[in-house]
Amino acid sequence: MAGHPAVGPRPREIELNTADLSPTLHAEGDSLFHIPTLDEFFPEALLFAGTPFEFNRVQLVRLIMIAVVLIVLCIIASRAKLVPGRAQSIVELIIEFVHNGIIKNTLGLKDGMRFAPFLITLFVFLLTMNIAGVIPGLNLAGTSVIGLPLLAALWTFVVYVVAGVKKRGFAGYLKHETAPPGLPKPIYLLLVPIEFLQVVLIRWASLTIRLLANMVAGHIMMVVFIGLTHGLLFSASWLTVISPFAGALAIGIYGFEIFVAGLQAFIFTILAAVYIQMATADEH
Template identity: 35%
Template sequence: MSSGGEGFTPPGPKDFNLPPIGPDKTFEFLGQTMYLGVTKPMLQLALSVIIIVAFFWMATRRTAMVPSKMQYVGEAAYGMVRNSLARDNIGPEFMKFVPFLVSLFFFILVNNYFGLIPFIQLPTVSRFGVPVALALIAWLVYNAVGIQKHGFLGYLKHQTVPAGVKGPVLALLIPLEFFSNILVRPVTLALRLFANLFAGHILLLLFALGGEYLIMEMGGMYIGAGLLSFLMFMLISVLEMLVMFLQAYVFVLLTSMYIAGAIADEH
C-alpha cells in the first residue's frame, strides 16, 4: 500500500510473488523475476504435513470404545472422507484409495485455511504451482489404476469410446472424449482450486488494505467507509471459511469420481 500522497495501490498478483526467506537470489526467466531459496509457501507446505500428522497421531494414540473428544473428531473427519467421498463414489474397491484421498483432502484443507490464520494469511494453493502439482498427482493416480485394470490400449478405449456408439460418429467422439477425459481434467482441477483461493485472497487483501488506507491515510469523513471495509473483510472471511472447505471437498470428490470411472467395467 502506498502513502497518502501517492494514493491507494490495490492488491494484485504481485502480492503473491513472495521473495525467499534469507539471501535474496534472483534470476530472469521469460521476462519474469524468479527467486532461488526457501519461500513462505514452501514452509507452509511442510508445516501442513506436520499439522496433519500431529492431529491424527493425537487422535489415534489412545483409542477406546468410548472415544475422547480428539478421537471422536479424528474419526469423524476420517469417516467423512472414507464414506462420503471414497465409498459412495468408488464402490467395492474403495478401501485401497482411502489413504490417498484422506491425505489429499486434509492437505488441501489445511493449506487453504492458512489464508485465515493471523501472521500467515496466505492460502498456499493461491500459488499456481501447488494446485498444478496436486492435479498432476490425481491425474497420475486415476490413469495408473485404469491402465493397471484394463491395460494401456484397453484403458484408452475405455476412456475414449462411448459404450454402444458405433459408426462414423466415432471419428468425432473419440478425439472429444480423449481431450475431455485425458487432457482437460487435470487442468480444470488445478484451475478451479487456484482461481477460487486466489480470488478470495485478493478480496480479503482489498478490503483489509483499503480499510486501513481510508482510516489511516484519508481520515475524516472516510473513517466510516474504512470501518465498513473492515466489516466486509470479516464477512468475507466467514464466507471464505466455507469456500476453502468446499474447494478441498470438490477437488477430492472429483478425484474419487475419476478413479471410479477409470476402474469401472463400462465407460
C-alpha cells in the same frame, strides 16, 4: 508596465501546480490503502535466491502447515481411545465425512476401501493448505501458487490412469475412455480425439485451474476489504464513518473464505473419486 504581463501569471501558475500535486503526494506518502496484485503470491526469497532451490514465504507456509498437521495427527493417534476425546472426535468426523460423503457414494464399498487412503489424504492435504490463507500470521494459502494445485492434479491423474490400466490393460483403458460402445462409427472420428484430450489433459488441468483461481481470488478479496477498512478508518475524513461497514464486509469475506477452503478441498476430492470410478467401472 511592459514586464507585468510576463511576470504576473507566474506566482498563480506555481500555486495551481502545487495544489494539483499535493493530493497525489499525500496519497502516495500515507499508504493508507494497498491495492493487491499478483506480486502478493511471489514474495522475495528467504533462502537460496536466484537458484532452483529458492525458498520463500509460500514454501514456509506450506512446511509450517504440514508440520503442524503431522505432529497433531501423530499425537492424536498415539493417544487414541475407544471413547474418543474432542480432538480425536474431530479427526474421526473428517475421515467419516470423506468416507461417507465422497468415497462410499462414488466408488462403493469394494473400490472405496482400495482408494480410501489416497482420497482421505488428498482431502486433508488440500484442506490444510487452503485453510492457511485465513490463519493470522500466515495469511496465504499454500494452494494459491500453481505448483501445489498442479502437483495434486497430476497425482490424481496418475492414480486414475494406473487404476484403469491395471484393470483393462493400456489399450483396453484407452478404448474404454475414448470410444464408448453403441455409437455410429462416423461419430468416433470426432469423439475419440476429444475424449483422449480430456483424459490426458483437460481433467487435471481443470482441477489445477479451479483450485488455484478460487484461492487466488479469495486472498485478493480479503486483502482488498481489510486494506479498505484500514484506509477508511485512518483517513482523517468523513469516510471514517463508513469504515465499520467495510469492516463488516471484511469479516464476511473472511468467513466465506473459510467455507471456500473446505468446499474446494471437497470438490477436488470428489472429482478425483469420479475420475477413478470412470476409469475402473465395468460400464462406461
